[in-house]
Amino acid sequence: xxxxxxxxxxxxxxxxxxxxxxxxxxxxxxxxxxxxxxxxxxxxxxxxxxxxxxxxxxxxxxxxxxxxxxxxxxxxxxxxxxxxxxxxxxxxxxxxxxxxxxxxxxxxxxxxxxxxxxxxxxxxxxxxxxxxxxxxxxxxxxxxxxxxxxxxxxxxxxxxxxxxxxxxxxxxxxxxxxxxxxxxxxxxxxxxxxxxxxxxxxxxxxxxxxxxxxxxxxxxxxxxxxxxxxxxxxxxxxxxxxxxxxxxxxxxxxxxxxxxxxxxxxxxxxxxxxxxxxxxxxxxxxxxxxxxxxxxxxxxxxxxxxxxxxxxxxxxxxxxxxxxxxxxxxxxxxxxxxxxxxxxxxxxxxxxxxxxxxxxxxxxxxxxxxxxxxxxxxxxxxxxxxxxxxxxxxxxxxxxxxxxxxxxxxxxxxxxxxxxxxxxxxxxxxxxxxxxxxxxxxxxxxxxxxxxxxxxxxxxxxxxxxxxxxxxxxxxxxxxxxxxxxxxxxxxxxxxxxxxxxxxxxxxxxxxxxxxxxxxxxxxxxxxxxxxxxxxxxxxxxxxxxxxxxxxxxxxxxxxxxxxxxxxxxxxxxxxxxxxxxxxxxxxxxxxxxxxxxxxxxxxxxxxxxxxxxxxxxxxxxxxxxxxxxxxxxxxxxxxxxxxxxxxxxxxxxxxxxxxxxxxxxxxxxxxxxxxxxxxxxxxxxxxxxxxxxxxxxxxxxxxxxxxxxxxxxxxxxxxxxxxxxxxxxxxxxxxxxxxxxxxxxxxxxxxxxxxxx
Numbered sequence: 121x122x123x124x125x126x127x128x129x130x131x132x133x134x135x136x137x138x139x140x141x142x143x144x145x146x147x148x149x150x151x152x153x154x155x156x157x158x159x160x161x162x163x164x165x166x167x168x169x170x171x172x173x174x175x176x177x178x179x180x181x182x183x184x185x186x187x188x189x190x191x192x193x194x195x196x197x198x199x200x201x202x203x204x205x206x207x208x209x210x211x212x213x214x215x216x217x218x219x220x221x222x223x224x225x226x227x228x229x230x231x232x233x234x235x236x237x238x239x240x241x242x243x244x245x246x247x248x249x250x251x252x253x254x255x256x257x258x259x260x261x262x263x264x265x266x267x268x269x270x271x272x273x274x275x276x277x278x279x280x281x282x283x284x285x286x287x288x289x290x291x292x293x294x295x296x297x298x299x300x301x302x303x304x305x306x307x308x309x310x311x312x313x314x315x316x317x318x319x320x321x322x323x324x325x326x327x328x329x330x331x332x333x334x335x336x337x338x339x340x341x342x343x344x345x346x347x348x349x350x351x352x353x354x355x356x357x358x359x360x361x362x363x364x365x366x367x368x369x370x371x372x373x374x375x376x377x378x379x380x381x382x383x384x385x386x387x388x389x390x391x392x393x394x395x396x397x398x399x400x401x402x403x404x405x406x407x408x409x410x411x412x413x414x415x416x417x418x419x420x421x422x423x424x425x426x427x428x429x430x431x432x433x434x435x436x437x438x439x440x441x442x443x444x445x446x447x448x449x450x451x452x453x454x455x456x457x458x459x460x461x462x463x464x465x466x467x468x469x470x471x472x473x474x475x476x477x478x479x480x481x482x483x484x485x486x487x488x489x490x491x492x493x494x495x496x497x498x499x500x501x502x503x504x505x506x507x508x509x510x511x512x513x514x515x516x517x518x519x520x521x522x523x524x525x526x527x528x529x530x531x532x533x534x535x536x537x538x539x540x541x542x543x544x545x546x547x548x549x550x551x552x553x554x555x556x557x558x559x560x561x562x563x564x565x566x567x568x569x570x571x572x573x574x575x576x577x578x579x580x581x582x583x584x585x586x587x588x589x590x591x592x593x594x595x596x597x598x599x600x601x602x603x604x605x606x607x608x609x610x611x612x613x614x615x616x617x618x619x620x621x622x623x624x625x626x627x628x629x630x631x632x633x634x635x636x637x638x639x640x641x642x643x644x645x646x647x648x649x650x651x652x653x654x655x656x657x658x659x660x661x662x663x664x665x666x667x668x669x670x671x672x673x674x675x676x677x678x679x680x681x682x683x684x685x686x687x688x689x690x691x692x693x694x695x696x697x698x699x700x701x702x703x704x705x706x707x708x709x710x711x712x713x714x715x716x717x718x719x720x721x722x723x724x725x726x727x728x729x730x731x732x733x734x735x736x737x738x739x740x741x742x743x744x745x746x747x748x749x750x751x752x753x754x755x756x757x758x759x760x761x762x763x764x765x766x767x768x769x770x771x772x773x774x775x776x777x778x779x780x781x782x783x784x785x786x787x788x789x790x791x792x793x794x795x796x797x798x799x800x801x802x803x804x805x806x807x808x809x810x811x812x813x814x815x816x817x818x819x820x821x822x823x824x825x826x827x828x829x830x831x832x833x834x835x836x837x838x839x840x841x842x843x844x845x846x847x848x849x850x851x852x853x854x855x856x857x858x859x860x861x862x863x864x865x866x867x868x869x870x871x872x873x874x875x876x877x878x
Contacts, residue, residue: 247489789841
């Protein structure tokens, strides 16, 4: 990228990150809709846009989806109306929405999505590589790559113009490196007047088929083979045409901004004999090494594409026609293909040059966000130079930066894992009542259960005052014997497992939000089937528990309901901290109305979340499972008693669902020491009533009205910084609406308690 002296439009110079510049471009364009779901490291884009919206800086309708699959659906649906649509995601978020992406491209509806690249799970790693980007290569989306925050801003503006061009009409991805480009601040320039941006992208096109009540059309009709071939042929031609349109738009944008973007960013490639091919931020690092090598007389250069879909084949051929050795470095692999995707595409382009003898080396590097230093770039050039000098190469394809393990440094267990006998006390008695069929539970004084070892070892990384682990340990006091636990992604998982360490004393499995219940149901059924076949001892027993939280009952709701309907003998336990706390306190569907989160800000145009929280316990009760309960660490005996019931039902009848409200001082903006006080107030205000639904009958297990403990909702809200704005006079209507909903739910619960069977 080169910047000219003369700028034709007024611009402001500042220091910002890639995520900030993506949000800035979106706000200046003023999209109609952004459907989104938080995932690190792209989450900040929605957060920045929410903050800007509270200040009245754009009119974008921000729609928080129930998961990335939902966000892609929201965006596609919005695009069918001819609206301008925006999204941002990363890693497994892209994977979850993947089946939706070819739908949008194949039906030719424009939009722009920022892909803040991150390692694909598993194992889970939240840092940046390109393994997610490579899954997008065959979706039919145009893909631009941005090496710097400046390029993120510029390409977001160019992307929309390309996407909406009459000869293209394809959605566009702007991809940049997670935690490198996304979070690191660098010098940038942006247009001071958003009218400049809006004039550049032009009016929203209306001539293409779209949802219009005055002109009915059918969108997405299924096709036979011939029709589908013709459709894809047109789509293919549009993709190649997008490469030409990119050049036209980049030229026009360069005249406006003074910044030019060619299909390839070529650094010292005029006479290069050895070169490296790198995407995005790594290319910037390699340029410093080229400067050093040039001073030593080595003709070295760097190639970095600004667009990879369509692949700039002709530009690659021109740039490499005289290069003797090229090393292609990629932050992803195509397992078993003897080189990742772009390596083969570069080789394919070179084959079209008659007599070309360029030697291409391929190296996978930087997986999971492993830093790429000048020393690494130097190593790449050293391999290329050695191949140039000797004409010999030991491996044309290899991984860079692999560290062999050493047996003498193998990590030894610090704590011995526990098995069932240490968790059996015999002090908890659970027996069915012969007349009612309900369970009778007798638990000893809590101090008698304190000798039972904890299921989690100390030393995990939870925040001070976190309510997850006190609540979980209380729950496990009521569980006798072995457990097999699955943790969905969230705080409880992240802070207890960081390879090669683990805080879990019993078997723990991890899977992502959207599939935890289904995964554990498979584990359970395989365990039971192996036992039936005699492959596991009949005496081996375990209680299977899935633990979710941090919004996991949003994106994972479908899997949870499916598991419940199949009635597997397991427990689903939700710790509810009222948000996506693992990714930085974004709004979830469990967030109460009016609560401030990082995506439901408080300002002159909005006052926190706009709708009521999801009543997960009632949703799960509606599936007809044998036992559902709510609990709180502020009422420990109630919690332990319900845990004991949960185990009996899970082992003897079927699926159990439990919900425990827990504190998150960091994101609730509350005092760490006030956890039990806040939880007690939540129960006594009837915001979080304690009850159980046993075989369809509802019983309130603690009634603050009957105990004369009832308090006003405001008394609970005052403890938390995230809700104090609701106590201001100007927000009295919001508080009243919140109170009315709490009272309505409490009255319904009382009616169910008084009339079994409701």
